[in-house]
Amino acid sequence: MSLEPNFTTDGGDWVCARCNVPLEQIKVQALYMHSAFDVFLPRCPSCGLTLIPRTLAEGKMAEVEALLEDK
Amino acid sequence: MLLSQTQSLCPVCLRLVDASYIKDGGMVYLRKQCPEHGDFQVPAWKEGEGAPEFLTWKNSPRIPARPREPATPLKNGCPYDCGLCPEHAQHTCTGLIEVTMRCSLGCPVCYARAGGREDDPSPEHIRRQMDTLFRASGPCNVQLSGGEPTERDDLPDIIRMAREKGFSLVQVNTNGLRLGTEPGYAAALKAAGLDSVYLQFDGVDDTVFRTLRGRPCLWEKKAALDACREAGLGVVLVCTLARGVNDHEAGALLRFALSQGEHVRGLHFQPVSSFGRFPWDMQEAPRITLPELMCALEAQSEGMVRASHFHAPSCEHPLCSFSAVYARKGGTLEGPVGAACCSGGTGLAGNVLDNAETSRVSRAFTAAHWSSPRAENTALNDDFSRFLARSGAQMRFTLSAMAFQDALSVDIERVRGCCIHVVSHDGRLIPFCLHNLTSFDNIPLYRGTDQKKGNLS
Structure with missing residues (x-):
């Protein structure tokens, strides 16, 4: 299965405030209601802090959440 | 074997009593004793044959969400203060x-x-x-x-x-x-x-x-x-x-x-x-x-x-x-x-709910047609997109x-976590099971205690 690094930041170059290093596209697993989703997201390679871009949070993630909750 | 403890009601007089989940053979029973009316038990969970274990299931993670504004004060304790009282541990779904x-x-x-x-x-x-x-x-x-x-x-x-x-x-x-x-x-x-x-x-x-x-x-x-x-x-x-x-x-x-x-x-x-x-x-x-x-x-x-x-x-x-x-x-x-x-x-x-679904589909439609070309090009390249594609409502x-x-x-404990609430005629919210609960002699705990239909402001 393709796991393209397709969820990038909504704009600009983001840097982890704690580690002061640029975020990289890293594969992470999002868990919600017994379902796991492997996606590439901007993440701090040092501390693991992950940025969920606003477009993703308000878009596909919100839709997936609605589906899982069956609302 | 004692698995866990909770509280329940005497099915005769509806007073609050201590209760235990006891495993006996493959069956887990809820057992309780009323000082006046004696011992009672009821099958609660049958283990074995591929069924999940009682304790594993009971301890499944959940998301508590308390009611926004408790409507009734604490007076006699759960389950007599509905509702909802400040002790209730789940909002209304x-x-x-x-x-x-x-x-x-x-x-x-x-x-x-x-x-x-x-x-x-x-x-x-x-x-x-x-x-x-x-x-x-x-x-x-x-x-x-x-x-x-x-x-x-x-x-x-x-x-x-x-x-x-x-x-x-x-x-x-x-x-x-x-x-x-x-x-x-x-x-x-x-x-x-x-x-x-x-x-x-x-x-x-x-x-x-x-x-x-x-x-x-x-x-x-x-x-x-x-x-x-x-x-x-x-x-x-x-x-x-x-x-x-x-x-x-x-x-x-x-x-x-x-x-x-x-x-x-x-x-x-x-x-x-x-x-x-x-x-x-x-x-x-x-x-x-x-x-x-x-x-x-x-x-x-x-x-x-x-x-x-x-x-x-x-x-x-x-x-x-x-x-x-x-x-x-x-x-x-x-x-x-x-x-x-x-x-x-x-x-x-x-x-499922058609309207909710309609709004989801319309959101998805809008997103697909008005989002950036980058989003379109990557349509099925991630787990979220694949999930959405195969989960058409x-x-x-x-x-x-x-x-x-x-x-x-x-x-x-279960009652306090209930998210299905009946709106009584006097304006209280009462967890579904408590609203309907009746004693051995068919005396209700709540139903009918709100008979006056006019006093809701």
């Missing part, structure tokens, strides 16, 4: 409003003991109940219940009222007789804004209906399903399940549900509990525990469903329900693709069950 106590069936099994000649609440009274619910719980789901709501000729107006208030889902709990026999009725309810029909449907032959409903009515139920399909109304089939009556038909009912078409969005089981009108002795009732139902579904579904597919709810208490959401493929199921939120209650949110099917608590099985 579904609010029930009983719009009539009249009924066209008068079933031998009826938690509401419906069928009396009581006057219906006025539309103005129902409006105030809806206002109370919305104030306390926001845009939750609302289920119009009873009695038989379709006995009221102004039901479309009540549906319109709920729609205008802004509730996220409007559902009618019905025996389906009027839907099945009155041409145009389903379309009228749909036009009024009804999202979903919660259709009492206990089996695939009239023997079952004779026992549970007092007379054969399968053809009317089938006609109701046809009418809903034509009107574009989503339906959840709701089956009261009694051992020896219809537990052998669980798989057949699932196959029947799937054969009816995509408008049947789910099948929800409610194992019998001794409320209101109940033909069996409470202690000898033909109960069936949730894990027994999971295993029955596995055994009867020819491999479509496995007990391991089911998840505990993340909203109400884990011991209250199970669910699985599947993808439909022809007349069979694939998956599961997830678990439902609030699988039950009345099963409401666990099942019309292709989903929710299989769920909810175990109601009667005077023998009531567990105060």
Whole structure:
């Protein structure tokens, strides 16, 4: 299965405030209601802090959440 | 072996007593003792044969969400202060409003003991109940219940009222007789804004209906399903399940549900509990525990469903329900693709809602057509997109069950986590099981204690 690094930041170059290093596209697993989703997201390679871009949070993630909750 | 401790009620005098979950052989019982009326026990969870273990299931993670504004003070302690009181540990997912106590069936099994000649609440009274619910719980789901709501000729107006208030889902709990026999009725309810029909449907032959409903009515139920399909109304089939009556038909009912078409969005089981009108002795009732139902579904579904597919709810208490959401493929199921939120209650949110679904689809449509080219190009390259693509709502099917608590099985910890609340006539929100709970002598804990329909401000 393709796991393209397709969820990038909504704009600009983001840097982890704690580690002061640029975020990289890293594969992470999002868990919600017994379902796991492997996606590439901007993440701090040092501390693991992950940025969920606003477009993703308000878009596909919100839709997936609605589906899982069956609302 | 003692597994855990909680509190319960004496089924005779309804006083609060300590209770324990005790494992004896393969069965977990809820046991309790009243200083005045003695010892009681009821089967709670049958382990073994692929069923989940009691403690593992009971400790499933969940998300507590307290009510926004408790409406009643702490005075006598749970379960006597509903509601909701500050100790209640879950917000309202579904609010029930009983719009009539009249009924066209008068079933031998009826938690509401419906069928009396009581006057219906006025539309103005129902409006105030809806206002109370919305104030306390926001845009939750609302289920119009009873009695038989379709006995009221102004039901479309009540549906319109709920729609205008802004509730996220409007559902009618019905025996389906009027839907099945009155041409145009389903379309009228749909036009009024009804999202979903919660259709009492206990089996695939009239023997079952004779026992549970007092007379054969399968053809009317089938006609109701046809009418809903034509009107574009989503339906959840709701089956009261009694051992020896219809537990052998669980798989057949699932196959029947799937054969009816995509408008049947789910099948929800409610194992019998001794409320209101109940033909069996409470202690000898033909109960069936949730894990027994999971295993029955596995055994009867020819491999479509496995007990391991089911998840505990993340909203109400884990011991209250199970669910699985599947993808439909022809007349069979694939998956599961997830678990439902609030699988039950009345099963409401666990099942589908056309309006909510419509808004989701329209959001998705807008996103697909107005988002950046980058988003379009990457359409199916990640798990979220793949999940969305294979989970078209019309292709989903929710299989769920909810175990109601009667005077023998009531567990105060479970009650405090309840997210299905009945709006009483005096404006309180009362967890569904407590609202319906009656003692051995049929004395209600709450129902009927709010008789004055006019005193809701």
